[in-house]
Amino acid sequence: MMEKVLGVIIEYNPFHNGHLYHLEKAKELTGCRYVVGVMSGNYVQRGEPAIINKWARTEIALNNGVDLVIELPTVYATQSAEGFAKGAVNILANTGIVTHLVFGSEKGDINSLKAAAQKLLDFEEKGMIKEILKKGISYSEGLKELLKDEEILKGSNNILAVEYLKEILRKKLPITVDTIKRFNNNYNDENLPQNETAIASATALRPLIKNNNPAIKKYIPESSYQILIDTLSKRQIPASLDQMSEFFFQLLLRDGTEGLKKMARIEIGLENRIFQKAIDSPSITELIQSVRSKRFAKSRISRIILHFILNLNEELLLESNENPGRYLRILGCSTQGLNLLKSLKNNCNVPFSLNYSKLLKEFNKEKIEKRQLLLEDSATNIYTKFFFKNFTLGLEYTENAIIFKK
Structure with missing residues:
Protein backbone atom coordinates (compact mmCIF):
# COMPACT_ATOMS: atom_id res chain seq x y z
CA MET A 1 0.00 0.00 0.00
CA ARG A 235 -24.74 -6.94 28.20
CA GLN A 236 -22.73 -5.74 31.19
CA ILE A 237 -22.43 -3.44 34.17
CA PRO A 238 -19.87 -0.59 34.33
CA ALA A 239 -16.59 -2.28 35.27
CA SER A 240 -14.42 -1.13 38.16
CA LEU A 241 -11.53 -2.60 40.13
CA ASP A 242 -13.49 -2.31 43.39
CA GLN A 243 -15.95 -4.96 42.23
CA MET A 244 -13.03 -7.39 42.26
CA SER A 245 -12.10 -6.57 45.87
CA GLU A 246 -13.37 -9.74 47.55
CA PHE A 247 -11.72 -11.92 44.91
CA PHE A 248 -8.42 -10.05 45.32
CA PHE A 249 -8.44 -10.37 49.12
CA GLN A 250 -9.17 -14.10 48.85
CA LEU A 251 -6.22 -14.55 46.48
CA LEU A 252 -4.03 -12.49 48.79
CA LEU A 253 -4.90 -14.67 51.79
CA ARG A 254 -4.12 -17.79 49.77
CA ASP A 255 -0.83 -16.67 48.16
CA GLY A 256 0.41 -14.15 50.73
CA THR A 257 3.44 -11.93 50.24
CA GLU A 258 5.27 -14.66 48.32
CA GLY A 259 2.59 -14.53 45.65
CA LEU A 260 2.86 -10.74 45.45
CA LYS A 261 6.63 -10.94 45.06
CA LYS A 262 6.22 -12.68 41.70
CA MET A 263 4.14 -9.87 40.26
CA ALA A 264 5.33 -7.49 37.59
CA ARG A 265 7.24 -4.43 38.76
CA ILE A 266 6.83 -4.92 42.51
CA GLU A 267 9.64 -3.44 44.57
CA ILE A 268 11.13 -5.36 47.51
CA GLY A 269 9.19 -4.45 50.63
CA LEU A 270 6.08 -3.21 48.83
CA GLU A 271 4.51 -6.66 49.04
CA ASN A 272 4.60 -6.44 52.85
CA ARG A 273 3.07 -2.96 52.83
CA ILE A 274 0.21 -4.09 50.58
CA PHE A 275 -0.45 -7.23 52.63
CA GLN A 276 -0.44 -5.38 55.97
CA LYS A 277 -2.69 -2.56 54.75
CA ALA A 278 -5.08 -5.09 53.15
CA ILE A 279 -5.97 -6.47 56.60
CA ASP A 280 -7.97 -3.35 57.47
CA SER A 281 -9.09 -2.29 53.97
CA PRO A 282 -12.69 -3.02 52.94
CA SER A 283 -12.04 -2.35 49.24
CA ILE A 284 -9.25 -2.09 46.70
CA THR A 285 -9.76 1.68 46.43
CA GLU A 286 -9.22 2.14 50.15
CA LEU A 287 -6.24 -0.22 50.06
CA ILE A 288 -4.62 1.83 47.30
CA GLN A 289 -5.23 5.05 49.24
CA SER A 290 -3.56 3.62 52.33
CA VAL A 291 -0.54 2.24 50.43
CA ARG A 292 0.10 5.14 48.03
CA SER A 293 2.86 7.63 48.77
CA LYS A 294 5.28 9.89 46.92
CA ARG A 295 7.34 6.77 46.27
CA PHE A 296 4.41 4.51 45.33
CA ALA A 297 2.00 6.18 42.89
CA LYS A 298 -1.68 5.21 42.83
CA SER A 299 -1.49 3.85 39.28
CA ARG A 300 1.55 1.74 40.13
CA ILE A 301 -0.21 0.07 43.06
CA SER A 302 -3.34 -0.43 40.98
CA ARG A 303 -1.34 -2.18 38.26
CA ILE A 304 0.31 -4.51 40.79
CA ILE A 305 -3.10 -5.44 42.22
CA LEU A 306 -4.53 -6.06 38.75
CA HIS A 307 -1.50 -8.12 37.74
CA PHE A 308 -1.99 -10.21 40.88
CA ILE A 309 -5.65 -10.82 39.99
CA LEU A 310 -4.75 -11.76 36.41
CA ASN A 311 -1.59 -13.69 37.37
CA LEU A 312 0.57 -11.50 35.13
CA ASN A 313 3.98 -12.12 36.65
CA GLU A 314 7.35 -10.43 36.23
CA GLU A 315 8.75 -13.27 34.15
CA LEU A 316 6.09 -12.96 31.44
CA LEU A 317 6.33 -9.17 31.44
CA LEU A 318 10.11 -9.05 31.05
CA GLU A 319 10.15 -11.64 28.29
CA SER A 320 7.34 -9.82 26.47
CA ASN A 321 9.23 -6.52 26.59
CA GLU A 322 12.34 -8.03 25.03
CA ASN A 323 10.59 -8.53 21.69
CA PRO A 324 7.24 -6.71 21.71
CA GLY A 325 4.39 -6.75 19.22
CA ARG A 326 4.87 -10.28 17.86
CA TYR A 327 1.31 -10.79 16.61
CA LEU A 328 -1.70 -8.72 15.55
CA ARG A 329 -5.12 -9.60 16.93
CA ILE A 330 -7.65 -7.77 14.76
CA LEU A 331 -10.73 -6.80 16.77
CA GLY A 332 -12.57 -5.11 13.92
CA CYS A 333 -12.44 -3.17 10.69
CA SER A 334 -14.57 -0.80 8.67
CA THR A 335 -15.57 -1.36 5.05
CA GLN A 336 -12.64 0.83 4.11
CA GLY A 337 -10.49 -1.15 6.53
CA LEU A 338 -10.92 -4.25 4.40
CA ASN A 339 -8.38 -2.64 2.08
CA LEU A 340 -5.96 -2.48 5.00
CA LEU A 341 -6.44 -6.19 5.67
CA LYS A 342 -5.44 -6.92 2.07
CA SER A 343 -2.33 -4.77 2.49
CA LEU A 344 -1.40 -6.60 5.71
CA LYS A 345 -1.10 -9.84 3.74
CA ASN A 346 1.74 -8.36 1.70
CA ASN A 347 3.40 -6.11 4.29
CA CYS A 348 2.84 -7.40 7.83
CA ASN A 349 5.98 -8.62 9.64
CA VAL A 350 4.19 -10.91 12.14
CA PRO A 351 1.23 -13.34 12.17
CA PHE A 352 -2.20 -11.66 12.24
CA SER A 353 -5.80 -12.79 12.32
CA LEU A 354 -9.37 -11.71 13.04
CA ASN A 355 -9.85 -15.07 14.74
CA TYR A 356 -8.41 -15.86 18.18
CA SER A 357 -8.34 -19.65 17.62
CA LYS A 358 -6.45 -19.34 14.33
CA LEU A 359 -3.93 -16.96 15.86
CA LEU A 360 -3.40 -19.29 18.82
CA LYS A 361 -2.55 -22.14 16.44
CA GLU A 362 0.28 -20.09 14.93
CA PHE A 363 2.48 -20.65 17.99
CA ASN A 364 3.65 -23.70 19.94
CA LYS A 365 3.30 -23.78 23.71
CA GLU A 366 6.88 -22.65 24.40
CA LYS A 367 6.44 -19.40 22.48
CA ILE A 368 5.94 -16.14 24.38
CA GLU A 369 3.16 -15.23 21.94
CA LYS A 370 1.22 -18.34 22.97
CA ARG A 371 1.52 -17.43 26.64
CA GLN A 372 0.38 -13.87 25.94
CA LEU A 373 -2.67 -15.14 24.06
CA LEU A 374 -3.55 -17.64 26.81
CA LEU A 375 -3.32 -14.82 29.34
CA GLU A 376 -5.80 -12.92 27.17
CA ASP A 377 -8.25 -15.80 27.40
CA SER A 378 -8.08 -16.08 31.19
CA ALA A 379 -8.17 -12.29 31.62
CA THR A 380 -11.32 -12.07 29.50
CA ASN A 381 -12.94 -14.90 31.45
CA ILE A 382 -12.29 -12.97 34.67
CA TYR A 383 -13.66 -9.78 33.12
CA THR A 384 -16.77 -11.58 31.89
CA LYS A 385 -17.36 -13.28 35.24
CA PHE A 386 -17.36 -9.99 37.15
CA PHE A 387 -18.96 -7.56 34.72
CA PHE A 388 -21.19 -9.42 32.24
CA LYS A 389 -24.82 -9.95 33.14
CA ASN A 390 -24.68 -13.45 31.69
CA PHE A 391 -21.31 -15.11 32.20
CA THR A 392 -20.07 -16.99 29.15
CA LEU A 393 -16.80 -18.90 29.32
CA GLY A 394 -14.38 -18.57 26.40
CA LEU A 395 -15.55 -15.38 24.70
CA GLU A 396 -12.15 -15.02 23.04
CA TYR A 397 -12.99 -18.13 21.01
CA THR A 398 -16.59 -17.28 20.21
CA GLU A 399 -16.78 -13.49 19.84
CA ASN A 400 -16.43 -12.43 16.21
CA ALA A 401 -14.35 -9.52 15.00
CA ILE A 402 -16.56 -6.56 14.15
CA ILE A 403 -16.96 -5.63 10.48
CA PHE A 404 -18.50 -2.18 10.46
CA LYS A 405 -20.39 -1.13 7.35
CA LYS A 406 -21.15 2.56 7.19
Whole structure:
Protein backbone atom coordinates (compact mmCIF):
# COMPACT_ATOMS: atom_id res chain seq x y z
CA MET A 1 0.00 0.00 0.00
CA MET A 2 1.48 3.30 -1.16
CA GLU A 3 -1.07 5.49 0.61
CA LYS A 4 -0.28 7.16 3.91
CA VAL A 5 -1.78 5.36 6.91
CA LEU A 6 -2.29 7.03 10.28
CA GLY A 7 -1.64 5.09 13.48
CA VAL A 8 -3.28 6.03 16.79
CA ILE A 9 -2.79 4.45 20.22
CA ILE A 10 -6.09 4.40 22.06
CA GLU A 11 -8.10 3.19 25.03
CA TYR A 12 -11.44 4.98 24.57
CA ASN A 13 -12.37 4.41 28.19
CA PRO A 14 -14.85 5.90 27.34
CA PHE A 15 -14.71 7.51 23.89
CA HIS A 16 -15.52 11.22 24.16
CA ASN A 17 -15.50 14.46 22.17
CA GLY A 18 -11.78 14.94 22.80
CA HIS A 19 -11.03 11.63 21.09
CA LEU A 20 -13.16 12.61 18.11
CA TYR A 21 -11.28 15.92 17.89
CA HIS A 22 -7.95 14.06 18.01
CA LEU A 23 -8.95 11.69 15.19
CA GLU A 24 -10.22 14.46 12.92
CA LYS A 25 -7.27 16.77 13.62
CA ALA A 26 -4.73 13.95 13.11
CA LYS A 27 -6.18 13.07 9.71
CA GLU A 28 -6.12 16.74 8.77
CA LEU A 29 -2.48 17.13 9.89
CA THR A 30 -1.22 14.07 8.04
CA GLY A 31 -3.50 13.88 5.05
CA CYS A 32 -4.00 10.19 5.79
CA ARG A 33 -7.07 8.46 4.39
CA TYR A 34 -6.83 5.34 6.57
CA VAL A 35 -6.58 5.02 10.36
CA VAL A 36 -5.18 2.03 12.29
CA GLY A 37 -5.88 2.04 16.02
CA VAL A 38 -3.97 -0.04 18.56
CA MET A 39 -6.43 -0.32 21.45
CA SER A 40 -6.16 -1.70 24.97
CA GLY A 41 -8.40 -4.71 25.45
CA ASN A 42 -10.51 -5.38 28.54
CA TYR A 43 -7.93 -3.80 30.88
CA VAL A 44 -6.25 -0.42 30.66
CA GLN A 45 -3.00 1.33 31.49
CA ARG A 46 -4.10 2.87 34.77
CA GLY A 47 -4.40 -0.68 36.15
CA GLU A 48 -8.16 -1.16 35.95
CA PRO A 49 -10.76 -3.05 33.91
CA ALA A 50 -12.09 -0.98 31.00
CA ILE A 51 -15.50 0.45 31.85
CA ILE A 52 -17.06 -1.40 28.91
CA ASN A 53 -15.71 -4.41 27.04
CA LYS A 54 -13.29 -4.29 24.11
CA TRP A 55 -15.82 -5.36 21.47
CA ALA A 56 -18.18 -2.50 22.32
CA ARG A 57 -15.25 -0.05 22.34
CA THR A 58 -14.10 -1.45 18.97
CA GLU A 59 -17.55 -0.76 17.53
CA ILE A 60 -17.38 2.80 18.86
CA ALA A 61 -13.91 3.30 17.34
CA LEU A 62 -15.05 2.05 13.93
CA ASN A 63 -18.14 4.22 14.16
CA ASN A 64 -15.99 7.32 14.59
CA GLY A 65 -13.37 6.99 11.88
CA VAL A 66 -10.91 4.23 12.86
CA ASP A 67 -10.63 1.72 9.99
CA LEU A 68 -8.74 -1.13 11.65
CA VAL A 69 -8.67 -1.91 15.39
CA ILE A 70 -5.78 -4.06 16.64
CA GLU A 71 -5.72 -5.21 20.25
CA LEU A 72 -2.91 -4.11 22.54
CA PRO A 73 -2.37 -7.32 24.58
CA THR A 74 -3.02 -7.18 28.32
CA VAL A 75 0.67 -7.76 29.07
CA TYR A 76 1.42 -4.34 27.49
CA ALA A 77 -1.88 -2.53 28.08
CA THR A 78 -1.51 -2.79 31.87
CA GLN A 79 2.12 -1.70 32.13
CA SER A 80 3.59 1.68 33.01
CA ALA A 81 4.27 4.14 30.18
CA GLU A 82 7.49 2.47 29.00
CA GLY A 83 6.05 -1.04 28.51
CA PHE A 84 2.73 0.29 27.19
CA ALA A 85 4.57 2.33 24.56
CA LYS A 86 6.86 -0.54 23.55
CA GLY A 87 3.93 -2.82 22.85
CA ALA A 88 1.81 -0.25 21.01
CA VAL A 89 4.57 1.27 18.85
CA ASN A 90 5.95 -2.10 17.77
CA ILE A 91 2.49 -3.36 16.83
CA LEU A 92 2.03 -0.30 14.61
CA ALA A 93 5.49 -0.79 13.10
CA ASN A 94 4.94 -4.52 12.51
CA THR A 95 1.82 -3.88 10.44
CA GLY A 96 4.22 -2.74 7.71
CA ILE A 97 1.60 -0.24 6.51
CA VAL A 98 1.45 2.51 9.16
CA THR A 99 3.36 5.60 8.00
CA HIS A 100 2.31 8.19 10.60
CA LEU A 101 1.66 8.34 14.35
CA VAL A 102 -0.14 11.27 15.97
CA PHE A 103 -0.70 11.40 19.73
CA GLY A 104 -2.07 13.93 22.19
CA SER A 105 0.19 15.73 24.66
CA GLU A 106 -0.04 18.52 27.18
CA LYS A 107 3.09 20.08 25.69
CA GLY A 108 1.86 20.14 22.11
CA ASP A 109 5.38 20.65 20.71
CA ILE A 110 6.82 17.65 18.88
CA ASN A 111 10.38 19.03 18.77
CA SER A 112 10.56 19.47 22.57
CA LEU A 113 9.20 15.97 23.09
CA LYS A 114 11.70 14.50 20.60
CA ALA A 115 14.57 16.30 22.34
CA ALA A 116 13.47 14.90 25.72
CA ALA A 117 13.20 11.40 24.27
CA GLN A 118 16.68 11.58 22.77
CA LYS A 119 18.16 12.79 26.06
CA LEU A 120 16.57 9.89 27.89
CA LEU A 121 17.91 7.43 25.33
CA ASP A 122 21.38 8.86 25.90
CA PHE A 123 20.94 8.49 29.66
CA GLU A 124 19.68 4.94 29.13
CA GLU A 125 22.76 3.96 27.13
CA LYS A 126 24.97 5.27 29.94
CA GLY A 127 23.02 3.25 32.53
CA MET A 128 21.89 6.40 34.32
CA ILE A 129 18.19 5.49 34.41
CA LYS A 130 18.87 2.19 36.20
CA GLU A 131 21.11 3.99 38.68
CA ILE A 132 18.57 6.65 39.56
CA LEU A 133 15.79 4.07 40.00
CA LYS A 134 17.93 2.36 42.65
CA LYS A 135 17.05 5.31 44.88
CA GLY A 136 13.56 3.78 45.17
CA ILE A 137 11.69 6.57 43.40
CA SER A 138 9.06 5.98 40.71
CA TYR A 139 10.00 5.75 37.03
CA SER A 140 8.34 9.08 36.15
CA GLU A 141 10.02 10.83 39.09
CA GLY A 142 13.35 9.36 37.98
CA LEU A 143 12.88 10.75 34.47
CA LYS A 144 12.06 14.18 35.85
CA GLU A 145 15.19 14.14 37.98
CA LEU A 146 17.34 13.24 34.99
CA LEU A 147 15.81 15.77 32.63
CA LYS A 148 15.52 18.46 35.30
CA ASP A 149 12.43 19.61 33.44
CA GLU A 150 9.20 19.45 35.44
CA GLU A 151 7.22 20.90 32.53
CA ILE A 152 7.98 18.30 29.86
CA LEU A 153 7.03 15.34 32.06
CA LYS A 154 4.28 16.96 34.08
CA GLY A 155 1.34 15.46 32.19
CA SER A 156 0.48 11.79 31.72
CA ASN A 157 0.23 12.25 27.96
CA ASN A 158 3.64 13.94 27.80
CA ILE A 159 5.18 10.94 29.55
CA LEU A 160 3.53 8.52 27.10
CA ALA A 161 4.55 10.73 24.17
CA VAL A 162 8.20 10.66 25.22
CA GLU A 163 8.07 6.86 25.55
CA TYR A 164 6.52 6.47 22.08
CA LEU A 165 9.30 8.64 20.66
CA LYS A 166 12.02 6.77 22.58
CA GLU A 167 10.95 3.49 20.99
CA ILE A 168 10.73 5.02 17.50
CA LEU A 169 14.15 6.66 17.84
CA ARG A 170 15.74 3.59 19.44
CA LYS A 171 14.70 1.31 16.58
CA LYS A 172 14.86 3.97 13.86
CA LEU A 173 11.33 3.10 12.80
CA PRO A 174 10.10 4.65 9.53
CA ILE A 175 7.11 6.36 11.15
CA THR A 176 6.48 10.12 10.89
CA VAL A 177 5.32 11.55 14.23
CA ASP A 178 3.36 14.59 15.32
CA THR A 179 1.40 15.69 18.36
CA ILE A 180 -1.84 17.52 19.09
CA LYS A 181 -2.00 19.72 22.17
CA ARG A 182 -4.59 18.76 24.77
CA PHE A 183 -6.78 21.59 25.92
CA ASN A 184 -9.52 22.26 28.52
CA ASN A 185 -8.39 19.43 30.83
CA ASN A 186 -5.66 17.01 31.76
CA TYR A 187 -5.85 13.23 31.26
CA ASN A 188 -6.77 12.57 34.91
CA ASP A 189 -8.75 15.75 35.59
CA GLU A 190 -11.70 14.68 37.76
CA ASN A 191 -13.74 17.88 37.22
CA LEU A 192 -16.26 18.37 34.46
CA PRO A 193 -15.83 21.59 32.43
CA GLN A 194 -18.38 24.30 33.18
CA ASN A 195 -18.75 25.09 29.51
CA GLU A 196 -20.94 22.38 28.00
CA THR A 197 -19.14 22.64 24.65
CA ALA A 198 -15.77 21.96 26.33
CA ILE A 199 -14.06 18.57 26.37
CA ALA A 200 -14.21 16.48 29.55
CA SER A 201 -11.54 13.92 30.48
CA ALA A 202 -12.29 10.19 30.55
CA THR A 203 -11.48 10.28 34.29
CA ALA A 204 -14.30 12.78 34.86
CA LEU A 205 -16.74 10.83 32.70
CA ARG A 206 -16.37 7.37 34.23
CA PRO A 207 -18.21 8.28 37.47
CA LEU A 208 -21.12 9.62 35.39
CA ILE A 209 -21.34 6.27 33.62
CA LYS A 210 -21.15 4.30 36.88
CA ASN A 211 -23.93 6.45 38.37
CA ASN A 212 -26.06 6.30 35.22
CA ASN A 213 -25.96 10.10 35.01
CA PRO A 214 -27.57 11.37 31.78
CA ALA A 215 -25.13 14.34 31.78
CA ILE A 216 -22.66 11.98 30.06
CA LYS A 217 -24.54 12.63 26.82
CA LYS A 218 -23.12 16.18 26.61
CA TYR A 219 -19.55 14.98 26.36
CA ILE A 220 -19.61 12.05 23.94
CA PRO A 221 -20.80 11.71 20.32
CA GLU A 222 -24.40 10.56 19.86
CA SER A 223 -23.53 7.24 18.17
CA SER A 224 -21.02 6.43 20.90
CA TYR A 225 -23.59 7.23 23.57
CA GLN A 226 -26.04 4.80 22.01
CA ILE A 227 -23.52 1.94 21.91
CA LEU A 228 -22.49 2.69 25.50
CA ILE A 229 -26.09 2.68 26.74
CA ASP A 230 -26.98 -0.45 24.78
CA THR A 231 -23.94 -2.27 26.17
CA LEU A 232 -24.78 -1.32 29.75
CA SER A 233 -28.48 -2.07 29.43
CA LYS A 234 -28.15 -5.41 27.64
CA ARG A 235 -24.74 -6.94 28.20
CA GLN A 236 -22.73 -5.74 31.19
CA ILE A 237 -22.43 -3.44 34.17
CA PRO A 238 -19.87 -0.59 34.33
CA ALA A 239 -16.59 -2.28 35.27
CA SER A 240 -14.42 -1.13 38.16
CA LEU A 241 -11.53 -2.60 40.13
CA ASP A 242 -13.49 -2.31 43.39
CA GLN A 243 -15.95 -4.96 42.23
CA MET A 244 -13.03 -7.39 42.26
CA SER A 245 -12.10 -6.57 45.87
CA GLU A 246 -13.37 -9.74 47.55
CA PHE A 247 -11.72 -11.92 44.91
CA PHE A 248 -8.42 -10.05 45.32
CA PHE A 249 -8.44 -10.37 49.12
CA GLN A 250 -9.17 -14.10 48.85
CA LEU A 251 -6.22 -14.55 46.48
CA LEU A 252 -4.03 -12.49 48.79
CA LEU A 253 -4.90 -14.67 51.79
CA ARG A 254 -4.12 -17.79 49.77
CA ASP A 255 -0.83 -16.67 48.16
CA GLY A 256 0.41 -14.15 50.73
CA THR A 257 3.44 -11.93 50.24
CA GLU A 258 5.27 -14.66 48.32
CA GLY A 259 2.59 -14.53 45.65
CA LEU A 260 2.86 -10.74 45.45
CA LYS A 261 6.63 -10.94 45.06
CA LYS A 262 6.22 -12.68 41.70
CA MET A 263 4.14 -9.87 40.26
CA ALA A 264 5.33 -7.49 37.59
CA ARG A 265 7.24 -4.43 38.76
CA ILE A 266 6.83 -4.92 42.51
CA GLU A 267 9.64 -3.44 44.57
CA ILE A 268 11.13 -5.36 47.51
CA GLY A 269 9.19 -4.45 50.63
CA LEU A 270 6.08 -3.21 48.83
CA GLU A 271 4.51 -6.66 49.04
CA ASN A 272 4.60 -6.44 52.85
CA ARG A 273 3.07 -2.96 52.83
CA ILE A 274 0.21 -4.09 50.58
CA PHE A 275 -0.45 -7.23 52.63
CA GLN A 276 -0.44 -5.38 55.97
CA LYS A 277 -2.69 -2.56 54.75
CA ALA A 278 -5.08 -5.09 53.15
CA ILE A 279 -5.97 -6.47 56.60
CA ASP A 280 -7.97 -3.35 57.47
CA SER A 281 -9.09 -2.29 53.97
CA PRO A 282 -12.69 -3.02 52.94
CA SER A 283 -12.04 -2.35 49.24
CA ILE A 284 -9.25 -2.09 46.70
CA THR A 285 -9.76 1.68 46.43
CA GLU A 286 -9.22 2.14 50.15
CA LEU A 287 -6.24 -0.22 50.06
CA ILE A 288 -4.62 1.83 47.30
CA GLN A 289 -5.23 5.05 49.24
CA SER A 290 -3.56 3.62 52.33
CA VAL A 291 -0.54 2.24 50.43
CA ARG A 292 0.10 5.14 48.03
CA SER A 293 2.86 7.63 48.77
CA LYS A 294 5.28 9.89 46.92
CA ARG A 295 7.34 6.77 46.27
CA PHE A 296 4.41 4.51 45.33
CA ALA A 297 2.00 6.18 42.89
CA LYS A 298 -1.68 5.21 42.83
CA SER A 299 -1.49 3.85 39.28
CA ARG A 300 1.55 1.74 40.13
CA ILE A 301 -0.21 0.07 43.06
CA SER A 302 -3.34 -0.43 40.98
CA ARG A 303 -1.34 -2.18 38.26
CA ILE A 304 0.31 -4.51 40.79
CA ILE A 305 -3.10 -5.44 42.22
CA LEU A 306 -4.53 -6.06 38.75
CA HIS A 307 -1.50 -8.12 37.74
CA PHE A 308 -1.99 -10.21 40.88
CA ILE A 309 -5.65 -10.82 39.99
CA LEU A 310 -4.75 -11.76 36.41
CA ASN A 311 -1.59 -13.69 37.37
CA LEU A 312 0.57 -11.50 35.13
CA ASN A 313 3.98 -12.12 36.65
CA GLU A 314 7.35 -10.43 36.23
CA GLU A 315 8.75 -13.27 34.15
CA LEU A 316 6.09 -12.96 31.44
CA LEU A 317 6.33 -9.17 31.44
CA LEU A 318 10.11 -9.05 31.05
CA GLU A 319 10.15 -11.64 28.29
CA SER A 320 7.34 -9.82 26.47
CA ASN A 321 9.23 -6.52 26.59
CA GLU A 322 12.34 -8.03 25.03
CA ASN A 323 10.59 -8.53 21.69
CA PRO A 324 7.24 -6.71 21.71
CA GLY A 325 4.39 -6.75 19.22
CA ARG A 326 4.87 -10.28 17.86
CA TYR A 327 1.31 -10.79 16.61
CA LEU A 328 -1.70 -8.72 15.55
CA ARG A 329 -5.12 -9.60 16.93
CA ILE A 330 -7.65 -7.77 14.76
CA LEU A 331 -10.73 -6.80 16.77
CA GLY A 332 -12.57 -5.11 13.92
CA CYS A 333 -12.44 -3.17 10.69
CA SER A 334 -14.57 -0.80 8.67
CA THR A 335 -15.57 -1.36 5.05
CA GLN A 336 -12.64 0.83 4.11
CA GLY A 337 -10.49 -1.15 6.53
CA LEU A 338 -10.92 -4.25 4.40
CA ASN A 339 -8.38 -2.64 2.08
CA LEU A 340 -5.96 -2.48 5.00
CA LEU A 341 -6.44 -6.19 5.67
CA LYS A 342 -5.44 -6.92 2.07
CA SER A 343 -2.33 -4.77 2.49
CA LEU A 344 -1.40 -6.60 5.71
CA LYS A 345 -1.10 -9.84 3.74
CA ASN A 346 1.74 -8.36 1.70
CA ASN A 347 3.40 -6.11 4.29
CA CYS A 348 2.84 -7.40 7.83
CA ASN A 349 5.98 -8.62 9.64
CA VAL A 350 4.19 -10.91 12.14
CA PRO A 351 1.23 -13.34 12.17
CA PHE A 352 -2.20 -11.66 12.24
CA SER A 353 -5.80 -12.79 12.32
CA LEU A 354 -9.37 -11.71 13.04
CA ASN A 355 -9.85 -15.07 14.74
CA TYR A 356 -8.41 -15.86 18.18
CA SER A 357 -8.34 -19.65 17.62
CA LYS A 358 -6.45 -19.34 14.33
CA LEU A 359 -3.93 -16.96 15.86
CA LEU A 360 -3.40 -19.29 18.82
CA LYS A 361 -2.55 -22.14 16.44
CA GLU A 362 0.28 -20.09 14.93
CA PHE A 363 2.48 -20.65 17.99
CA ASN A 364 3.65 -23.70 19.94
CA LYS A 365 3.30 -23.78 23.71
CA GLU A 366 6.88 -22.65 24.40
CA LYS A 367 6.44 -19.40 22.48
CA ILE A 368 5.94 -16.14 24.38
CA GLU A 369 3.16 -15.23 21.94
CA LYS A 370 1.22 -18.34 22.97
CA ARG A 371 1.52 -17.43 26.64
CA GLN A 372 0.38 -13.87 25.94
CA LEU A 373 -2.67 -15.14 24.06
CA LEU A 374 -3.55 -17.64 26.81
CA LEU A 375 -3.32 -14.82 29.34
CA GLU A 376 -5.80 -12.92 27.17
CA ASP A 377 -8.25 -15.80 27.40
CA SER A 378 -8.08 -16.08 31.19
CA ALA A 379 -8.17 -12.29 31.62
CA THR A 380 -11.32 -12.07 29.50
CA ASN A 381 -12.94 -14.90 31.45
CA ILE A 382 -12.29 -12.97 34.67
CA TYR A 383 -13.66 -9.78 33.12
CA THR A 384 -16.77 -11.58 31.89
CA LYS A 385 -17.36 -13.28 35.24
CA PHE A 386 -17.36 -9.99 37.15
CA PHE A 387 -18.96 -7.56 34.72
CA PHE A 388 -21.19 -9.42 32.24
CA LYS A 389 -24.82 -9.95 33.14
CA ASN A 390 -24.68 -13.45 31.69
CA PHE A 391 -21.31 -15.11 32.20
CA THR A 392 -20.07 -16.99 29.15
CA LEU A 393 -16.80 -18.90 29.32
CA GLY A 394 -14.38 -18.57 26.40
CA LEU A 395 -15.55 -15.38 24.70
CA GLU A 396 -12.15 -15.02 23.04
CA TYR A 397 -12.99 -18.13 21.01
CA THR A 398 -16.59 -17.28 20.21
CA GLU A 399 -16.78 -13.49 19.84
CA ASN A 400 -16.43 -12.43 16.21
CA ALA A 401 -14.35 -9.52 15.00
CA ILE A 402 -16.56 -6.56 14.15
CA ILE A 403 -16.96 -5.63 10.48
CA PHE A 404 -18.50 -2.18 10.46
CA LYS A 405 -20.39 -1.13 7.35
CA LYS A 406 -21.15 2.56 7.19
